[in-house]
Amino acid sequence: MANQPPPYNPSYGFAPGYGPPPAAPPSYAEASGGVPPSNPFQGQPVNKAAPTIVTTVVPLGPHPTHMICPHCHVEIESSTKREPGIVAYISGIIIFLMGCWCGCCLIPCCIDSCVDVHHDCPNCGAYLGRFRR
Numbered sequence: 259m260a261n262q263p264p265p266y267n268p269s270y271g272f273a274p275g276y277g278p279p280p281a282a283p284p285s286y287a288e289a290s291g292g293v294p295p296s297n298p299f300q301g302q303p304v305n306k307a308a309p310t311i312v313t314t315v316v317p318l319g320p321h322p323t324h325m326i327c328p329h330c331h332v333e334i335e336s337s338t339k340r341e342p343g344i345v346a347y348i349s350g351i352i353i354f355l356m357g358c359w360c361g362c363c364l365i366p367c368c369i370d371s372c373v374d375v376h377h378d379c380p381n382c383g384a385y386l387g388r389f390r391r
Contacts, residue, residue: 318389320375329384336377336386342367343374345391 316325323336349366366372377386 318375318377318387320370320389323377325386327379327381327384327386329379330382332379332381334379334381337380339376339378340370340373341376343372343391346372 316323318336320338322338325334325336326332327334346366346369349372350363353366354363372391374391375389377388378384379386
């Protein structure tokens with residue numbers, strides 16, 4: 259019996275007055291009562307809905323604009339139509355009140371800087387917007 263190992267002492271190897279370290283604290287999910295994290299490699303359900311078409315706002319100017327029609331989703335060059343706007347009518351009224359009533363009051367309706375420009379889609383005919391002066 260001389261070759262037997264010494265008896266096990268749990269405090270052996272620790273400084274006097276100290277024992278083994280305490281157990282690890284609980285995980286966040288255990289402490290808060292939450293659901294444990296799911297497997298990130300688990301398949302997720304696939305939504306097979308139609309793709310969403312996102313259109314951006316294209317600024318309209320006095321000239322035809324290259325854009326994608328928000329109605330028929332075709333790449334187009336907008337068709338334009340010029341019509342007298344509020345600036346042309348107010349200018350005509352001021353000219354008429356100044357005494358030029360013999361047709362001179364209609365001149366602002368012919369000046370490009372006084373007319374509004376309306377944009378339409380040449381493919382589907384949808385109204386796209388107006389450029390105001």
